[in-house]
Amino acid sequence: MVGFDEALSVLENPTRREILMLLVKEPHYPLQISELINVSQQAVVKHLKVLENADFVNSEMVASEKGGPPKKMYKVDQSFSIRLDLGPDLFRTEHRKIPSGGAMKLSNKLPIELAGVVKRMGTRRKLDLAEAIDVLGELDIVLEKIDNQRDAIIAMHQQVKKKVSSSVSEHSNSYEERRLAHAVMNQPRRPVDLDLFSHGLRIQSMDAEEMMENLRERLLRDLASSKGDFVAASKGTPLPWWLAK
Structure with a gap:
């Protein structure tokens, strides 16, 4: 499946989107597309090449119905969904394959x-x-x-981020600490890749690990103050990943 960034790059062009809207219905050949969307055949061929290189479409030679030379027909070759949610305290992207x-x-x-x-x-x-x-x-x-x-x-989700933003600022001593808190919130069910995190902020891995340890202690204090020293849970309930060292 084509990557998220590449998909956005391909789809940002309105002519390519027009071409795809035709191809999802049935295969077309370049001249046919050119006439339907009122764009030169040369430009259509260039756009089709971009789409084919990105694996959005594929092509095959098909015999002409009128006995002429074979025609190169194009059809869509990807099934996926792209979502982008953007707003204050909100930035989420999803790129999902459509199940077959x-x-x-x-x-x-x-x-x-x-x-x-x-x-x-x-x-x-x-x-x-x-x-x-x-x-x-x-x-x-x-x-x-x-x-x-x-x-x-x-x-x-956006409201939760908004309500916690003041707490994040209040208990963070640096920009990097705030970024780590947001990284944890962005994927609350999965551990933060501290190597990737430190590389993105150009800090030492050991500094990121120390920040994570400080954040873990803070989360434990928050948990204890909001739910008591002991937190009841049913048998088999998985612990938050940040509780494990």
């Missing part, structure tokens, strides 16, 4: 309200147009609901 497989294979990943759609789809290879439009309408309704829920969760 039919309705039955995807069923355990789908919301319960789509059980009827899964049943209708089953293992069928074809749908008529009317039924496809109906199913797509149902999928759009659920997708919009999930998007709205995600937006609300992201807003909550």
Whole structure:
């Protein structure tokens, strides 16, 4: 799968986005694309080369329907989703591969309200147009609901960052310490790569480790003051990664 930065670089060009919007529907050849989007064939070929080099599309020679020479046809060769959330106390990027497989294979990943759609789809290879439009309408309704829920969760995420910002500033003695606190919040379920962190800030690894130790002690104090000296948890509850040394 193409990387996040490369994907943004490729997609920032509006002409390439126009080309992709055509190719996701069906394969096209350069002259056909040129006529449809009113851009010179030479420019279209250049854009297609960029898309092909980035593995967004691939091409193959297809025999002409009118008996002429074979034509080079292009089609989309990537399935992924890109998200960028930006705002005060908010910067999140996601680059996710779209899962493959039919309705039955995807069923355990789908919301319960789509059980009827899964049943209708089953293992069928074809749908008529009317039924496809109906199913797509149902999928759009659920997708919009999930998007709205995600937006609300992201807003909550942003509010948490806003509410803790004063505490981070108050208990940090340096810019680097604030950056470490934000690094922990940015991936609360995974340990911070201190080597990468120190390299990004151009500080010594041992300094980053010392800051992490100080932050760990502070987190323990916060935990104790908010929940008492002992924190009850059910058996098997995983400890936060920052509790482990």
